[in-house]
Amino acid sequence: MSWERLCKHHSDVLAQIDVVVSDPFLASAGHDLPLRGSDNQRLHRLTPLAEERYAVIADQRVLDLCWDGNRVWMAGIPHPADLALLHERLRSQGLDFLSSEQDIHPAEAILPVSLEVMP
Numbered sequence: 001m002s003w004e005r006l007c008k009h010h011s012d013v014l015a016q017i018d019v020v021v022s023d024p025f026l027a028s029a030g031h032d033l034p035l036r037g038s039d040n041q042r043l044h045r046l047t048p049l050a051e052e053r054y055a056v057i058a059d060q061r062v063l064d065l066c067w068d069g070n071r072v073w074m075a076g077i078p079h080p081a082d083l084a085l086l087h088e089r090l091r092s093q094g095l096d097f098l099s100s101e102q103d104i105h106p107a108e109a110i111l112p113v114s115l116e117v118m119p
Contacts, residue, residue, distance in 0.1 A: 003042055018050040019043065031079055 003022035006014060014020065021035065022042050029040035034057050036043060045051050063074045063082075090097060 003044060014046060018047045019045055019054060 001022060001024070003020075006020065006022055020043075021037075022044060023040055025037040026040050027038060029038040031038055033039050033041070033043075035054075043054070043057075045054050063078055066073050087097065
């Protein structure tokens with residue numbers, strides 16, 4: 001949804017959040033900007049906290065790896081084919097993982113962009 005439409009029809013919701021990414025995902029627009037699915041999307045910092053946390057954003061996309069016991073999950077938006085490459089490299093080391101790109105039962109999924117490393 002466009003920023004302009006969000007402001008016009010959902011200002012009550014916008015008042016409750018720190019950051020929003022507006023505009024539809026367009027695969028043809030490219031995928032280089034951080035925190036966006038496609039480069040046509042706009043990042044809006046709506047609060048002082050958002051300004052503080054997102055004042056400086058890396059020029060390149062990053063995926064943060066987070067550890068929870070023996071689970072590893074990623075936060076961020078990967079480049080196209082990054083998960084396939086990760087899967088290939090882990091398999092070459094005798095490891096495997098589940099991701100939202102695979103056809104798995106919803107109860108097995110951790111988060112839409114997460115993975116679980118399995119021996």
